[in-house]
Amino acid sequence: MTPDSIPVSHVSTLECRSCGAGAPVDEHFCPQCSRILALGRHGDYFAFFGLPRKLTIAQDDLERRFRELSRKFHPDYYYNATPTERLASLERSSYLNDAYRALRVPATRIEHLLAIEGLPSTKSEGESGAAKVPPALLEEVFELNEELDEIREQREAGAEPTALASRLDAARAPIDRKREEHERQIEALSVQWDSQAESATPAERRATLDALRETLLERNYINNLLATIEREGSGLSALGPGPQAKSQEPRG
Amino acid sequence: MGKVVGIDLGTTNSLVAYVRDGAPRVIRDSTGDALVPSVVSLGDEGTIFVGREAQRRLLTTAARTVYSVKRFMGRGIDDVKDEAALLPFTVSGEAGGVVRIGVGDREFTPPEISAFVLRELKQRAEDHFREQGEFDFEVDRAVITVPAYFNDAQRTATRDAGRLAGLEVLRIISEPTAASLAYGLDKKNRGTIAVYDLGGGTFDISILKVEDGVFQALATSGDTHLGGDDIDRVLVERVLAEVGNVPAETLQAIRKAVIQAKWDLSDHEHAEIRVESQAGLPNGYRRAITRAEFEVLIRPLVDRTLGPVRQALSDAGLEPHEVDEVVLVGGATRTPLVRRLVAELFGKTPHSDLNPDEVVALGAAVQADILVSGRREMLLLDVTPLSLGIETIGGVVSKIIMRNSTIPASGREMYTTSVDNQTAVDIHVMQGERELVADCRSLARFKLRGIPPMPAGLPRVEVRFQIDANGILSVGARELRTSVEQSIEVKPSYGLTDQEVERMLIESFEHAQADFDARLLIEARNEAESVINATEKSLRRPDFADVTAGELTKDELAQIDRTLADLKHAMAGTEREVIHEKTHALNHATRHLAEIMMNRSVREALAGRNVKDI
Numbered sequence: 001m002t003p004d005s006i007p008v009s010h011v012s013t014l015e016c017r018s019c020g021a022g023a024p025v026d027e028h029f030c031p032q033c034s035r036i037l038a039l040g041r042h043g044d045y046f047a048f049f050g051l052p053r054k055l056t057i058a059q060d061d062l063e064r065r066f067r068e069l070s071r072k073f074h075p076d077y078y079y080n081a082t083p084t085e086r087l088a089s090l091e092r093s094s095y096l097n098d099a100y101r102a103l104r105v106p107a108t109r110i111e112h113l114l115a116i117e118g119l120p121s122t123k124s125e126g127e128s129g130a131a132k133v134p135p136a137l138l139e140e141v142f143e144l145n146e147e148l149d150e151i152r153e154q155r156e157a158g159a160e161p162t163a164l165a166s167r168l169d170a171a172r173a174p175i176d177r178k179r180e181e182h183e184r185q186i187e188a189l190s191v192q193w194d195s196q197a198e199s200a201t202p203a204e205r206r207a208t209l210d211a212l213r214e215t216l217l218e219r220n221y222i223n224n225l226l227a228t229i230e231r232e233g234s235g236l237s238a239l240g241p242g243p244q245a246k247s248q249e250p251r252g
Numbered sequence: 253m254g255k256v257v258g259i260d261l262g263t264t265n266s267l268v269a270y271v272r273d274g275a276p277r278v279i280r281d282s283t284g285d286a287l288v289p290s291v292v293s294l295g296d297e298g299t300i301f302v303g304r305e306a307q308r309r310l311l312t313t314a315a316r317t318v319y320s321v322k323r324f325m326g327r328g329i330d331d332v333k334d335e336a337a338l339l340p341f342t343v344s345g346e347a348g349g350v351v352r353i354g355v356g357d358r359e360f361t362p363p364e365i366s367a368f369v370l371r372e373l374k375q376r377a378e379d380h381f382r383e384q385g386e387f388d389f390e391v392d393r394a395v396i397t398v399p400a401y402f403n404d405a406q407r408t409a410t411r412d413a414g415r416l417a418g419l420e421v422l423r424i425i426s427e428p429t430a431a432s433l434a435y436g437l438d439k440k441n442r443g444t445i446a447v448y449d450l451g452g453g454t455f456d457i458s459i460l461k462v463e464d465g466v467f468q469a470l471a472t473s474g475d476t477h478l479g480g481d482d483i484d485r486v487l488v489e490r491v492l493a494e495v496g497n498v499p500a501e502t503l504q505a506i507r508k509a510v511i512q513a514k515w516d517l518s519d520h521e522h523a524e525i526r527v528e529s530q531a532g533l534p535n536g537y538r539r540a541i542t543r544a545e546f547e548v549l550i551r552p553l554v555d556r557t558l559g560p561v562r563q564a565l566s567d568a569g570l571e572p573h574e575v576d577e578v579v580l581v582g583g584a585t586r587t588p589l590v591r592r593l594v595a596e597l598f599g600k601t602p603h604s605d606l607n608p609d610e611v612v613a614l615g616a617a618v619q620a621d622i623l624v625s626g627r628r629e630m631l632l633l634d635v636t637p638l639s640l641g642i643e644t645i646g647g648v649v650s651k652i653i654m655r656n657s658t659i660p661a662s663g664r665e666m667y668t669t670s671v672d673n674q675t676a677v678d679i680h681v682m683q684g685e686r687e688l689v690a691d692c693r694s695l696a697r698f699k700l701r702g703i704p705p706m707p708a709g710l711p712r713v714e715v716r717f718q719i720d721a722n723g724i725l726s727v728g729a730r731e732l733r734t735s736v737e738q739s740i741e742v743k744p745s746y747g748l749t750d751q752e753v754e755r756m757l758i759e760s761f762e763h764a765q766a767d768f769d770a771r772l773l774i775e776a777r778n779e780a781e782s783v784i785n786a787t788e789k790s791l792r793r794p795d796f797a798d799v800t801a802g803e804l805t806k807d808e809l810a811q812i813d814r815t816l817a818d819l820k821h822a823m824a825g826t827e828r829e830v831i832h833e834k835t836h837a838l839n840h841a842t843r844h845l846a847e848i849m850m851n852r853s854v855r856e857a858l859a860g861r862n863v864k865d866i
Contacts, residue, residue: 067464074721075660076631091662094660095662097658098661098662101658
């Protein structure tokens with residue numbers, strides 16, 4: 001029961017709950033009383049970190065900014081503050097942690113860029129429309145499914161597991177190649193987006209985003225295929241050390 | 253405002269520490285002992301004994317004595333009924349509810365038992381501050397540590413225990429991260445640290461990155477039911493296999509003996525498990541054990557720690573050799589086998605410069621100091637150990653906050669209604685890594701009320717999940733079309749409601765007088781015991797015959813024997829005044845003896861030395 005999210009109107013200013021002064025939405029502290037500001041309806045992780053909306057991010061720079069902002073927002077330092085500031089510190093720290101998690105990994109970074117540029121999420125489509133094969137992958141998926149069916153049949157007929165495992169590896173190879181190809185495409189598109197930041201027309205920029213989204217969708221689909229192959233593989237090597245991670249639940 | 257302390261509330265032992273002049277220190281009793289055994293015993297008149305005294309009572313009144321209660325915190329009866337079989341106290345509870353511990357005619361929840369231990373630590377700290385001449389000696393706030401792998405229910409139960417003990421719990425922090433703070437104090441270096449924490453009842457592994465004074469946990473994993481207790485149990489079971497069933501007190505005597513042997517084997521290749529003659533064990537029990545035998549027995553337990561270690565490393569995206577430093581925490585890491593396996597796994601010798609029993613309390617004190625002083629040189633960024641999700645259609649868990657997310661962390665989920673004019677929605681919150689509800693841990697059920705009546709599917713209710721810096725969840729909700737805040741009714745699955753905590757608080761005030769009496773009794777007993785020990789030591793001296801032949805009269809000796817027997821007799825009872833009086837009598841009777849012994853010692857010390865040495 002997850003309805004579509006309703007668009008949230010973007011507010012351009014914040015009101016300081018400590019002194020009532022107005023502040024720009026990307027400020028963390030009130031320009032008037034210098035107290036920590038409530039988060040409001042912030043939506044742009046790049047701006048929150050003081051970064052341009054670009055996909056190439058130096059990892060150590062991001063980490064340094066994360067540590068600096070953590071030192072400014074963390075609830076540890078607001079223990080003696082007013083309830084308003086304590087709440088703001090909790091909200092801002094949580095948001096910082098969420099933002100850092102999203103920007104740290106290229107795939108989620110792109111996902112966030114698409115969201116703030118107004119494109120629909122690739123996630124929801126991956127779940128509800130799982131059956132829809134991306135057109136560019138039709139051939140590979142068809143071949144893979146045939147091969148998987150045969151492997152399953154042979155396994156049930158009691159075929160030699162090692163032979164089946166190597167067959168599975170062979171079936172996996174073209175998918176792995178596709179994935180590498182997609183990684184390269186995503187990288188190229190990311191560079192293209194960054195170079196378009198100042199000069200390109202809105203239409204050109206939009207085209208890059210659409211292409212990014214399409215590639216990301218395909219890549220998600222490929223990852224699902226690879227997970228399926230993994231599961232088949234672990235079924236084959238039930239006697240050997242399976243690649244499946246064991247559950248981390250406490251006993252009981 | 254009173255004092256602030258850091259508390260390590262352990263399965264086997266607990267400690268309290270505080271920061272003075274920027275340096276953390278643990279608080280010891282008059283004998284220099286920092287450990288308070290996490291043992292609680294109920295006396296006949298309803299008095300509560302905690303610590304060493306309670307531990308002594310395990311050997312005499314096992315059925316009224318509770319230990320290892322941390323294993324039951326935030327858990328249900330189904331989780332614990334197997335291990336409860338070996339314990340002297342009764343464990344009960346309804347399915348899906350809080351565990352109840354039966355002691356004599358009273359019943360306690362695990363947070364109440366833990367609160368007794370916390371109160372003892374609070375008292376110990378207050379006594380210490382009073383002795384230091386502090387005017388404001390009251391301890392009213394604390395940082396309490398929990399295993400990193402504790403789930404929401406276990407953390408909440410710990411916080412409830414703090415409240416019940418009259419402490420404002422400033423923060424719940426995880427034990428390995430606390431330990432890293434204590435280590436980080438005098439090491440300004442940066443790098444990746446692995447903290448391997450094998451305590452009395454729990455195992456944790458945490459991987460942290462330290463840079464610019466920020467201690468950032470990258471990943472954590474563990475097992476909340478694996479520790480020194482399990483090593484003891486393997487040894488106890490081994491003995492029981494030979495001697496058959498024994499009464500509860502004898503079982504505790506065996507337990508004590510195997511623990512001693514375990515300790516001996518940390519420093520020696522050979523040890524002996526030795527139990528004196530007991531009920532059900534008329535000839536006592538003696539058995540030699542080598543370190544090699546011991547290691548064969550416990551190897552499966554130690555191996556169980558390696559899975560979580562690999563998991564945490566992989567979650568942190570690291571290979572074992574990329575870890576710069578390995579820190580050992582917890583008494584069970586004194587076991588040579590553990591040290592060897594950890595060293596092999598990481599390819600480097602683990603650190604153990606700080607006492608592994610004390611390092612967690614020291615770190616908790618540092619964190620407490622950061623919170624109240626606003627010191628900013630150091631910052632601890634911890635992670636949530638388990639993913640948080642909600643039940644969706646078909647009994648599947650939809651994850652909202654992933655494990656190893658830095659806390660505080662938040663997540664949101666949209667809900668709507670399925671029937672026209674529906675005003676409430678049920679939400680089931682889960683914690684765990686598995687896909688199905690049945691395989692995850694139920695945290696709480698929420699009822700979302702007050703949704704404005706609208707056609708089905710029209711309301712847009714946003715539910716916000718907030719994990720705070722304690723790793724504890726809170727939930728808020730708002731209908732976005734109308735901006736109406738929703739009320740949320742919480743039913744914790746394995747925890748206490750606020751009302752229950754309030755009621756327990758009131759009850760604990762009612763028992764305060766009995767507890768106060770118990771404290772006075774314990775103090776009287778401790779004093780008596782030290783006088784008895786000193787007297788018996790003198791009587792056993794090899795030169796005692798000379799003393800009775802010359803300086804001490806027969807009457808004096810008879811008087812000492814008589815008062816000593818009187819005091820021992822009084823010790824068996826619970827009359828504080830009598831114990832006090834007899835202690836005084838023995839003290840008086842031995843005054844001359846003490847003088848004689850003192851003079852002899854001085855003469856001995858001086859004998860055989862020349863003037864130059866003196």
